[in-house]
Amino acid sequence: MKRNVSELLAPAAAVLLVALVVAAAAGAWPPFVAVESGSMEPTVERGDLVVVTSTERFPWGGLVGHAEPGAPTRLGGAGDVVVFNPPDAERRPILHRIAFPVSAGEDWTDRADPALLDGDCDAIEACPAPHDGYVTYGDANGEYDQSAGIAPVIREEWISAKALVSVPNLGWFRVGVDAAIARLGLFPTAVGVGGAAAIAGGFGAMLMGRMGRGRDGPR
Incomplete structure (x- = not known):
């Protein structure tokens, strides 16, 4: 369970880390x-x-x-x-x-x-x-x-x-989130984005796991 949770949170943590590094270099937030x-x-x-x-x-x-x-x-x-x-x-x-x-x-x-x-x-x-x-x-x-x-x-x-x-084109996600907040509110949008990120992270972790098992299999 702990491993699955960490695998789900890893993509979000990586994005946050990149944003923090860019913010430190740029001196502006966001x-x-x-x-x-x-x-x-x-x-x-x-x-x-x-x-x-x-x-x-x-x-x-x-x-x-x-x-x-x-x-x-x-x-x-x-x-x-x-x-x-x-x-x-x-x-x-x-x-x-x-x-x-x-x-x-x-x-x-x-x-x-x-x-x-x-x-x-x-x-x-x-x-x-x-x-x-x-x-x-x-x-x-x-x-x-x-x-x-x-x-x-x-x-x-x-x-x-x-x-x-x-x-x-990388700004479309932000534009979409802002539009969703204006239409649905902050909490429903946060739940939806968080759920999508969790699903994407879980799918990516599963795919990487299968690829790793394939490399370690019989030769």
């Missing part, structure tokens, strides 16, 4: 973000899993916009891609690219790309900038977030992490 929209396509698509790090983590410290000289290449473009969540937002955290920093009271449209603006400063609620922060955008969107009304000027304290790399 160290992964599942992408739920297509606003960063084509480099990052819905269902991808993105590895994130603390905004100050060496050697990726600081926040750099795409318009700044020597901006690093992140996820298919120049500048940092960050996870932010304005306190008054009703949606989930957003994963978008930093365009450039702005100062309180600044008419930042003077430095903006006209193709990503819908009108001048007088027509944009987030202009002049109400506070210091960042102008952001999704690579696949046609406007800055602040021009389209998606988000206000992003304060630095609203940014929880920045993205390093993305892995195609």
